[in-house]
Amino acid sequence: MLVTSALPYANGHIHIGHLVEYIQTDIWVRFQRLRGHEVRFFCADDTHGTATMIRARQEGREPEALLAEMSEAHQRDFADFGIVFDHYGSTHSPSNQRLVNEIWKTLRDAGHVVEREVRQLYDVEAGCFLADRFVKGTCPRCAAADQYGDHCDKCGAVYTPDELSDVVSTLSGTTPEVRSAPHFFVTLEAYRDFLEAWTQEPGRLQPEIANWLAGAFLSEPLRDWDVSRPAPYFGFEIPDAPGHYFYVWVDAPVGYMSATWDWCEQSGEEFARWWSDPSCEIHHFIGKDIAYFHTLFWPAMLKTSGYTLPRAIHVHGFLTVNGEKMSKSKGTFVLARTYLEHLDPDVLRYYYASKLGGGVSDIDLNLEEFAAKVNADLVGKVVNLASRTARFLKGGHLTDAYPDDGGLFEQAARRADEIAEAYEACDTNRVTRIAMALADRANEYVETRAPWSLRKQEGKQEEVRAVCSVALNLFRQITLYLEPILPRLAAQARALLAVEAEAAWRDAQTPLTGNALADFEHLLQRVDPERVQAVVATSVEAER
Numbered sequence: 001m002l003v004t005s006a007l008p009y010a011n012g013h014i015h016i017g018h019l020v021e022y023i024q025t026d027i028w029v030r031f032q033r034l035r036g037h038e039v040r041f042f043c044a045d046d047t048h049g050t051a052t053m054i055r056a057r058q059e060g061r062e063p064e065a066l067l068a069e070m071s072e073a074h075q076r077d078f079a080d081f082g083i084v085f086d087h088y089g090s091t092h093s094p095s096n097q098r099l100v101n102e103i104w105k106t107l108r109d110a111g112h113v114v115e116r117e118v119r120q121l122y123d124v125e126a127g128c129f130l131a132d133r134f135v136k137g138t139c140p141r142c143a144a145a146d147q148y149g150d151h152c153d154k155c156g157a158v159y160t161p162d163e164l165s166d167v168v169s170t171l172s173g174t175t176p177e178v179r180s181a182p183h184f185f186v187t188l189e190a191y192r193d194f195l196e197a198w199t200q201e202p203g204r205l206q207p208e209i210a211n212w213l214a215g216a217f218l219s220e221p222l223r224d225w226d227v228s229r230p231a232p233y234f235g236f237e238i239p240d241a242p243g244h245y246f247y248v249w250v251d252a253p254v255g256y257m258s259a260t261w262d263w264c265e266q267s268g269e270e271f272a273r274w275w276s277d278p279s280c281e282i283h284h285f286i287g288k289d290i291a292y293f294h295t296l297f298w299p300a301m302l303k304t305s306g307y308t309l310p311r312a313i314h315v316h317g318f319l320t321v322n323g324e325k326m327s328k329s330k331g332t333f334v335l336a337r338t339y340l341e342h343l344d345p346d347v348l349r350y351y352y353a354s355k356l357g358g359g360v361s362d363i364d365l366n367l368e369e370f371a372a373k374v375n376a377d378l379v380g381k382v383v384n385l386a387s388r389t390a391r392f393l394k395g396g397h398l399t400d401a402y403p404d405d406g407g408l409f410e411q412a413a414r415r416a417d418e419i420a421e422a423y424e425a426c427d428t429n430r431v432t433r434i435a436m437a438l439a440d441r442a443n444e445y446v447e448t449r450a451p452w453s454l455r456k457q458e459g460k461q462e463e464v465r466a467v468c469s470v471a472l473n474l475f476r477q478i479t480l481y482l483e484p485i486l487p488r489l490a491a492q493a494r495a496l497l498a499v500e501a502e503a504a505w506r507d508a509q510t511p512l513t514g515n516a517l518a519d520f521e522h523l524l525q526r527v528d529p530e531r532v533q534a535v536v537a538t539s540v541e542a543e544r
């Protein structure tokens with residue numbers, strides 16, 4: 001399997017909204033590996049476009065210097081949240097340029113490229129054409145001032161920048177003029193039959209996305225896709241059209257392939273095995289805002305160039321915080337780095353997992369619930385199982401035969417397929433609910449058998465050992481089920497029980513017997529609500 005997360009844009013730092021996707025993908029990848037699949041997980045920085053060019057210009061340095069700095073920051077943030085890629089590339093790389101050129105040639109050869117004049121706003125002082133977001137003006141519908149070039153925040157109107165009045169370039173503050181330049185377009189309508197069949201194939205896309213494409217795009221002729229930008233533009237120059245550059249959305253998804261390519265070069269792997277062999281399943285994880293790039297343009301590019309099409313595209317919704325859009329002034333626009341300065345990354349992995357149900361609706365990070373839930377579930381239910389029993393077995397062994405536990409282990413073992421199905425469907429909400437129900441029953445058992453009282457009674461030492469052996473086995477089984485979400489906790493559980501072999505999904509079927517117990521180490525800290533408030537306060541401060 002080849003799995004990707006969408007490429008973060010090089011112009012900004014990773015924030016907790018981004019992390020929903022990277023955590024979701026990392027969980028899915030870890031689950032597939034636990035099931036014994038060979039999986040490679042790739043990502044890269046999305047580097048091209050006007051925004052990078054402008055920022056580098058403002059900072060008085062080469063775009064490459066900016067890219068190197070941001071790539072390092074992104075990779076550090078991901079690693080600290082336990083998100084592990086096989087390779088993290090860049091769309092500004094020789095391998096990406098070579099692949100983009102190759103795919104472009106196939107689009108040309110297939111006769112799917114046309115050239116047309118496009119009228120666009122041009123900033124004379126900055127010397128460049130203006131993307132919609134570098135233009136502000138007065139809304140043509142409601143007359144609200146200071147609205148962006150493509151939509152009005154006040155009334156929701158959608159328009160083109162030349163419909164705005166009092167237009168100003170946000171780059172120079174001057175009034176831009178309308179200029180005409182040739183652009184290249186891919187005639188997407190030529191792919192209609194293919195796209196209709198491909199997007200509607202059961203299992204390819206979530207039903208919400210398949211229906212949205214059928215209703216919003218495929219119900220009328222598909223618009224040609226504008227794939228070029230005139231100079232100056234930070235990107236790859238089109239080989240057969242000097243002075244014209246590939247629009248950033250052409251080379252961005254190719255970054256999935258070039259990351260694979262660079263990894264193959266480093267590891268001696270064969271690129272064709274991953275992108276040209278239909279037995280390799282390709283899975284993309286993306287947010288709903290970029291679904292049409294990945295479900296219309298990208299498959300058309302792959303189809304024409306003869307590479308393997310994605311097996312599935314998994315789409316998620318956006319993150320809200322306390323029920324609202326992340327807000328800089330309210331301190332809920334939290335950078336990954338700010339979070340890490342105050343809180344444990346694992347608990348955010350768990351919280352997001354508990355919220356993600358496999359659909360495309362938005363998920364909410366409620367800061368109050370966050371602390372309460374993590375403390376109740378992870379500390380109160382899961383870790384508790386070990387912390388209340390491991391000390392009574394200190395320096396000892398689990399029983400040589402698994403004791404009678406009234407069927408608890410066996411019943412939990414029988415939930416393995418159900419949990420696996422939930423993981424498969426990205427329904428980690430269901431995974432965590434099942435795991436917590438199992439933890440509740442295990443805790444009831446410990447509560448009823450009360451090893452802390454038993455140990456004070458004469459001749460009950462074996463019974464204490466039996467109760468603790470059961471509790472620790474149930475703990476290990478639950479942490480195994482949660483391993484894709486909480487890999488560190490699962491590893492700690494294995495270390496505590498001296499399990500040397502690498503974890504596998506089937507381990508949930510067999511209790512451990514006779515294992516020597518390592519010293520109990522502190523597994524997870526309670527989330528202090530004051531630390532959560534500190535994250536918000538720091539984020540507000542950073543904004544001032």
Ligand SMILES: [Zn+2]
Binds near residue numbers: 144
């Ligand atoms: Zn308006």
